Structure formats: C-alpha cells, structure tokens
Amino acid sequence: MTNLTRTATGLRIFAFCIVAASVSLPMAWVSLGKLVLFVACLVCLGKHLFTGSTDEALDKLWAVRIILLILASFALSMTWTEAPSDIALLAFAKHSKLLELALLVILIRNAREARIALAVFFISQGIFISSSWVMAAGFRVPWASSAINTAFNSVVYSTYLDQTLIFSAAAAVLWHLRLSWPGLRWVAGFLAIAALANNLFLQEGRTGYLASIAVLVLALVWEVPKKLRLLSLVVIPLVVLSGAYLGSDKLQHRTAQMLQESQSYAAQGSSETSSGFRLHAWRRSIQAMAQQPLIGHGVGSWTSSVKHIEGQSADQVFGTGLASNPHQEFLLWGVELGVVGTLLLLALVASLVRDALRFEMPVRRATLSVVAVMVVGCMFNSSLYDALIGDFFCVTLGVLLARGIRTSNRHKATWPATPSKALA
Template identity: 50%
Template sequence: MVDTTTKWNVRLFVVCLAALSVSLPIAWISLAKVLLFVLGLVYLITSHWTRHRDTALQRLWTTYAVLGSMVVFAFSLLWTDADMESALYSLVKHAKLMGILLVVYFVRTVHEARMGLLFYAGGQGFLLLSSWLLFVGIPVPWVADTATGNVVFSTYLDQSIMLAAAAAVFWHLRQDGLWPRWLGAAAALLALANALLLLEGRTGYLVALTTLTMGLVWAMPRRFRLVTLVVSPLVVLMGLLLVSAQVQERVTKIVSESVNYSKSQQVAAEDSSGWRLNAWRRSLQAIDAKPFNGHGVGAWTPAVKQFEDSKTATRLFGEGNHSNPHQEYLLWGVELGVGGLILLVALMACMARDALRFPDNIQRATLSVLAAMAVACLFNSTLYDDWIGDFFCISLGLLLAAGVRSTPHTSLP
C-alpha cells in the first residue's frame, strides 16, 4: 500500500499540474486530465478499502448537480439519435465536469488549496506576460506561430475568456496573502486590458465586462450597488467604442452580420454571427421537435441537420456529427430536452449556492468566475469545448476546494 506521505505528494502534484496546465498547450491539459481521472479512480478505490471518508464533496450541492447531470447524459445513450461512436465521444467531453469534483476530492487542506491556486495564478500570469511581450514586439521562444497576434497557445477566443475570468481571481484573492495586493491589482488590470484591447474575442469583451462590473459592484457601498450594476458596463462599453478601433470594428461586424442573416436567412462565408444565429434557430426547432427527452447525447448535429438541405447542412456543420451550436444552454436543450436547459441552470445555481457559504474573498472570486462562465455559455459551448471547458472546470474546482476547506462544517449544507 502507498504510504500517506507519498499519497499526499501525488495528490498535490496532480492538483498543481492540473492548475498549471490550463495555461499551457492542449497536450499538457490532456496529460493532467488523464492523471486527474485515473488517479482519482485509484484514490476512490483505496479510500473505500481503507474506510477513509472525506465529507467535503458531500457538503457541496455542486456534487449532486454534477453527478446528476452525468447520469442523465449517460441514460440518454438509450435513445440518442447519434451513432454510438459520436454519442460516446460527446459523453466523454461532457464528463470533464467530473474534474470539478476530483479537484475538490484531491484537495484535503487549506494549504493544498492555496498551493493549487498559486500554480493556477502562476500559469495565468505566465500566459498574460507572454501575450504582453508579443504585443511590444519582444520574441517569445515558446510561441511557435507569431502570426496569431498576441495569442500565446490557444485562440484569441479562449485566451480572452480565460484572462478575463482569471482577472477576478487575481483581484478578489489579493487580500488573502497568496500574492501581494499590488501584484493582484496589477495582474487583474493587465488581464482585463489584454482581453479588451489586445484581443478581438467578442465573447471575451462580454466576459471582461462581467468580471469588471462585479468587482466594481462589490467595491461600492450597498446603496450604490444596483446603480453600479446597471451603469458601469454601459460606461465601460461606450468608452471602449470611443477609444478602440478594434472594438468598434468587432461590434459593427456583429450588427451587420446579424442584420444580413435576419433579412436573407442565409449564412455567408466567414459570417460567424450569422452562423450562430442559424445554429440557434435550428437548435430551437430541434428542441421543439423533442422537448421532453431531447435527441440524446451527441445528437446535436444530426438533430439540426434535418432542418437544412443536405448540401447546406454539410457546408455549415461539417461531414460528421461533431459540431455544436456555440451555445451551451441550447446544446443541453437539444440533447436532453427542456429538462437539459433546467439542469444546466440548476448546476450553476448549485455552485452559486455553495459559494455563498464561503469567506468573502473566495465567495466573490467563485461567483465572478461562475458568472464569466454563464456569460461565455451564451455564445459558445463553453463547458463542452476542450481547453476553455477544462479551464473553467479546474478554476471552479480550485475555488470550491478552497472555500469548502476554509469553512467550518456547521455552516455548510
């Protein structure tokens, strides 16, 4: 049997690797995820044999929401419209949600949670610094393709969303002694500026506005918070439109593409907004066709293709069955019916409910990252997609672990 010291080191190593990996190339994320899931299974089995019981997962509503979601997705294999290969492929992609629970399970103390958050922040800081170095023209040897602008490892969409969400962690945990306050504030501002000014991800703009607005709301006295919630995003957005030609161009493109699609109901080449609007419309038609049990896991593509002619369906959604609507809520709705939409909202509500029992700084960081994820899910299949989905699962897992280990048992459900 593995001794306690070795088990502790392995657990902490896997948590820190997972925390660091979401800032690195996809190969690192895949390696960390395999270790997290395989060793998680090993530890669950050995804990059962040794009758070791840790109640952290039992005290989180998130645990039951994640497990319930995975059970429903697995049961939908019985009626899925997709071929079994596509269905299992999608089930595995949805199963990354289990990473949230495994991180919480692997973290046993406040110290371990803080170590994981330090590696997470270090990785995001490395990503942030690399992007700014590219911006000022300093060569970065670990970036193979400098033609991608200021993007380091992933895409402008992933990087803008990640840094906008990480800004909340830098800002709200600056008072917990994990890093100097000035460093947390500087990193948060640089991360938001990176997402808003250096990159062109339109979803990243909205996520950055979300985390910035929530930070401003909590900084205000209670009597001014509602006004701040309404006014601050409008003021920031208007300011960006005045000073940033890139933001002006991206917002104008959204409007023009949306108007063109509403008039013609046709998706032009390189028309991302029109593609989304068409995919969302087809998704609603697919939900209407099977509102109660949905089309089953992995069946989004065949479900929406039936509303297009074969040539158009192939052009828009590809040859196989691995496309998605770039909207997480509709993806769950098509695969699981209206109940799937409710299930996803309930999952987020359970995470928020858990966060409300945490100390203030961890609570605010968790709610901010959760809000960032909820907004990103409106315009992308955020949890389903690789990289950005892993980022949010590991981020929330670390914050939930830090919160549950920092809170007395009596104050948790």
C-alpha cells in the same frame, strides 16, 4: 505521519499542481493533467473505500450532486440517441469533463493544499498573461504554439476566444484573491488589470469583451457601499460599457461587424459569417428542440438533428461529419436532453452560485465572477463542451470550490446562515 503517508500526500499535491498549471498550457498538457487527475483520484477513492473514511465537506457542495445528475442523464440518453455510437461516446466524454471539478475537490484535502493549488494557478496564469503582452510587443515567445498565426500576434495558445475567456476568469481570481498573497498582492492586481486590458485592447473576441466587462462590473459593484449597490447595478454597467466602447477601436469594429452580420442574416439568411452562422445554428437548434421537447434527441445528436432539418445544404452550412455544435451551450443541452437538459445546465449554474455564497468573501467573489464568465461563454459558445476552455472552467471552479469548502469546513463560523447574509 509515516513515511508512506508523507509520500502519498506529496504525490497527491504534485498531481493537483499539475492539473492547476495545465489549464495555462496547450491542449496536450491539459490532456496530461486530466490523466494525472483521474489516476490520482482513483487511488484516493480506493484508499477511502479500503479505510471506510468519508468526506463530509464534499457532501455540502450542491454542484457535485448536480454534476453527477447531469452525467447520469447524458449516459441514460445514450439509450435513445439518434447519433452513431462513436459520436455519442465522444460527446459523452466531452460532457464528462465536468467530473474534473468534483475530482479536484476530492484531491485537495485542506485549506493549505487549496492555497498551494491557487499559487500554482497564479504563477502559471502570470506567465500566460505576460507572454501575450510580450508577443504583442513584437518579441518571440518560444513556448507560444500559435506564434505562426500572424493574424493574432498576441494569442499564446489555441484561439483568441479561449484566451479571452481564460484571461477574464483569471483576472477575477487574481483580483479577488490578491490579499491571499500578501507579498505579491500588487503583482496579482497588476496581472488582473493586464489580463482585462489585453482582452479589451489587443484581442478581437466579442464574447471575451462581454466577459471582461462582466468581471469589471462585478468588481466595481462589490466596492460600492451596500446602500448604493442597487443604483450601482444600473450606473456602473453603463459607465463601463461606454468607456470600453469609446476607448477600444477593436471593440467598436467588432461591434459594428456583429450588427452588420446580424442584419445580413435577417435580410438574406446568410450564414457564412460568424454571427450569421450562430443565428442560423440557434434557429435550427430551437426547431430541433421542438421536435423532442421533453427528452431531446440524445447525447451527441445535435449535428444529425439540425442537418436533418437543414436538408440538402446541411454539409455546406454545418460542415461534413457529425461533431459540430451550435456555439451555445444551453441550446446544445436542449437539443440533446430536451428542456430537461437546459434546466440541468441552469441548475448547475444555480448550484455553483449557492455554494459560492457560503464561502469567505474573497473566494465567494472570485467564484461568482468565474461563474459569470462561464455563463457569458455558454451564451455565445459551447464553452463547457469544447476542449481546453471547458477544462479551464472545470479546473478553476474545482480549485475555488476546494478553497472555499476546505476553509469553511475548518472555520465553520465563516459559513453564513443564509445566502442573503453572504451578499453583504
């Protein structure tokens, strides 16, 4: 290996390490990480074009193909979008964060580099999780950007919604890959448990509760012998839900609050509460989809579409400006691209599952768990569209896909012939 090659490899490793660490930091670092990622990938792609080399491993990932199809669809919809051009471009840029997943797979070239990226993820998430517990104990954490918000004294950055989803996905990665760090497997396991406990007993995010429970249920089901697995799919969720509800006062309070807000919306149409706004936004989204069911209203058009339906009270309900969202990713894509958009998002989820089923068991389970958290987030929020949490999912899945495909490409025997065998 020449000195130039060593330098290029070192810079590439430095680039994806910055990206892997950035999603455990405030938004400014995430933006810096994205810049580093795009520049590094441009250099890599330029090198591939110059040398004529190809990446066969990348071609095996269905998720990459679906992402390219999704971005092409959003780009094409700019020709008929009802949104102003600046709003449409902003929305397209937000959707384009999906490209981070594919770019990370390009940047991480082998199993060793994937392990390095995951080690950086492990360390940065460990600091993130520990910081939240330190804050909950009443101590000040100098790097906590949200420390001034006394209402959420254990939220390190951004919001409790972002943090709970991040902790849920991080717990899954740390737990299922804990044996990848033999000397630190107990640390990884402890951090995974600490992350879920933080969500269930310290935070108030209802979506985070569901995500944490989903991660816990999957982990327990996979530990059950195959002959009892079908029964466990019924029993374990009931036991986990009951235990979490009875053991967490915050979960009980937030569940009761959600039911009260939903009943208030059903009876009075009140959209001033969190649940009321979501229900109202979802209703308007379905009405907007019905107006353009096949191709949608175009990228960035959600706010203008539902405001047109809402009428005179639109600004009061959805706020001023045209950059809001329905807090539901599937409906957001449905309004912008019609039924095709919702199907594309489902195809993305299916492609991620399909790719994960062909990985080694620990990476497979970690990837499937993160996909489950992402789906939960998308059901009750626009988690791929939103900044920070959307970047977190793309980066985390990108690193996991790189770990799976680079290992599978090296040891072809680990790729099962059918997905059914992978479920064993």
